[in-house]
Amino acid sequence: MKKVLKLLILLTAVLALFACSKKEAASSNEIVQWSQFLDPTIPLYKLKKPVYDEYLKNNPMPMPFAQDTGPALYRERAQRYLLQGKSGYPDFLEGTLEQVYSYIAAGMAAPIEDLFNNDPDKDIFAKSLVDAFTIDGHMYAFPNVANVxxxxxxxxxxxxxxxxxxxxxxxxxxxxxxxxxxxxxxxxxxxxxxxxxxxxxxxxxxxxxxxxxxxxxxxxxxxxxxxxxxxxxxxxxxxxxxxxxxxxxxxxxxxxxxxxxxxxxxxxxxxxxxxxxxxxxxxxxxxxxxxxxxxxxxxxxxxxxxxxxxMEVKGYVINPYSAEEKRQNVYNAVKMFVDKPFIELEVKYSSAPSIRSDIKSETEFGQAFSDNLDTGKVLxxxxxxxxxxxxxxxxxxxxxxxxxxxxxxxxxxxxxxxxxxxxxxxxxx
Structure with missing residues (x-):
């Protein structure tokens, strides 16, 4: 009985490995992102999807996004990423500041300061948020959400x-x-x-x-x-x-x-x-x-x-094991997620403080958070x-x-x- 159980466990592991390798192969010409950006279970999805479709019409991406958006819960997403990320899957994911620290510790966060510093839009993003993800001169995540x-x-x-x-x-x-x-x-x-x-x-x-x-x-x-x-x-x-x-x-x-x-x-x-x-x-x-x-x-x-x-800060981390030839495309995909049309949606419908200097809150509720952003303390x-x-x-x-x-x-x-x-x-x- 024990031998049968061991064989079943081994077979399950092999099948899982095979499934993972198939998934990686399927993603070689597409970008895999784990976030709530296009998660159909979140309230903003119905509002984001038409804007996203229109955006891609006007700004076609060189590589399409995979269907997989990863686990919905942040902690489960982090656990799975740390377990399988060295396979190069996903290409990037959203995480809280604390999780980004864990990714850095595990060597699972690619430095992006070279890409960011050459970005013509870099000064649009709040410096305090960029600083939150900059450790020892290296920037490890692109900020997408900040709140207190x-x-x-x-x-x-x-x-x-x-x-x-x-x-x-x-x-x-x-x-x-x-x-x-x-x-x-x-x-x-x-x-x-x-x-x-x-x-x-x-x-x-x-x-x-x-x-x-x-x-x-x-x-x-x-x-x-x-x-x-x-x-x-x-x-x-x-x-x-x-x-x-x-x-x-x-x-x-x-x-x-x-x-x-x-x-x-x-x-x-x-x-x-x-x-x-x-x-x-x-x-x-x-x-x-x-x-x-x-x-x-x-x-x-x-x-x-x-x-x-x-202060809660979230950001997009690029997987250092993602294929090198995809790196610029992956960074561009991250940038798309924080482009003006999408941050405008976030600010308007979730009342989140804007991470961009060119967008202001439309509600008194949201403005209260923007006004108190400087009282926030980063871990x-x-x-x-x-x-x-x-x-x-x-x-x-x-x-x-x-x-x-x-x-x-x-x-x-x-x-x-x-x-x-x-x-x-x-x-x-």
Whole structure:
């Protein structure tokens, strides 16, 4: 029986290898991109597709795109890329800043500064975003999305109960508590599911109102510089909100509880990004609620303290194992994805801050994110896969009452300090 099982496993591996080689062969004269640009499951697809078709009519690409757009989830996309990318498949993919760091560490991100510096449009793109992907003089990704996390709130509910937009953490707890008591909905919502990247990002949004970084990275070495007292303060905020403003059954929820909660009327306030506006195209019934949403800076611990928040940057990474003769065509394909017609669509329908200086937001909602872009803080150049799991574990320990905020902060402090030696991204040659 064991021999049969081994043979089946071997046969499966061979078939998978054969399928992969067939897929590579099929892609030799086409460009394979893994992103949400033409993913038919996302709301903007119906709006993008006609613009994309018209664009290609006027600007024909030397090589066509393959049908495969890769896994929909960022983490699964990253895992698959790191597993199979050395086969040269896909040619390029979209990733978050943290994932790009991992790709650089694995030698899976091609430097593109030579192509970019010779690009006549290079000065159109926000310098801060280009800098985010430039490490030791090498540019490893072409920025396509930037946003910051801000407080999104139901203007109608605050007006109904004569409540002010929360400016401090105490305000946030009190306003969220009032709305939960009077409306019977969650006054606030966090993402708290295990291994959910959004949970880490939300935590960092509040942490950045207290400190600029967790590690100091210099000369190829990471030094742990965080104060565990700041971790305890953020974790206390989680405890306070879950105690009075969030239904206990909402523990361990994923990003959908945040996004669809605020746009569906089950949640009054969240820390979220500009993509919330995109739900208007996904479900017109949510339009009334979405058009009544306000945007404000992340509340701060103490009145008058400067606000900071997590900045999310996404970019397109070119696979260094993609065929050399395709490289210019692949770069041109990436450039097409961030050309004016498509960024205009993104800005108009998702209200994302524009990465291009020649495009401005058309909505008050979107402009609020553009106005607060300079409060965003970019993560340090380290491998965040393990630290983000430590942080999510600390959140869960507090909300499930396995530890006090101080106890969870002590554990987190030790874990992140111990990780210091392996934190820096070591690049493969």
């Amino acid at each position: 996390r801000l407080l999104i709130y139901r203007k109608d509910l605050l007006e109904k109960y004569n409540l002010q937009v929360p400016a401090t953490w105490a305000d946030l707890v009190n306003v969220a508590k009032t709305i939960k008591e009077k409306e019977g909905i969650n006054g606030f919502m966090f993402t708290t599911q295990t291994k959910e990247v959004r949970a880490f990002q939300e935590f960092m949004s509040f942490y950045y109102t207290l400190a600029d970084k967790i590690y100091e990275v210099k000369d190829g070495k990471a030094t742990y510089v965080a104060d565990k007292a700041n971790f305890a303060k953020v974790l206390q905020l989680y405890k306070d909100l879950f105690a009075v403003a969030i239904d206990p059954n909402s523990k361990g929820q994923d990003w959908k509880a945040v996004d669809y909660g605020i746009t569906g009327g089950q949640v009054a306030m969240v820390t979220d990004g500009p993509w919330i506006w995109e739900h208007m195209t996904e479900d017109p019934a949510r339009g009334t609620i979405i058009s009544n949403l306000g945007v404000a800076p992340i509340p701060v611990p103490v009145a008058g303290q400067p606000s900071g928040t997590y 340090e150049f380290i491998n965040w896969d393990i630290p983000q799991n430590y942080i999510i574990d600390a959140i869960q320990s507090v909300i499930y009452e396995r530890a006090t905020p101080e106890e969870a902060a002590n554990t987190l402090d030790k874990q992140l300090k111990d990780y210091e030696a392996q934190a820096v991204v070591q690049q493969e040659n």
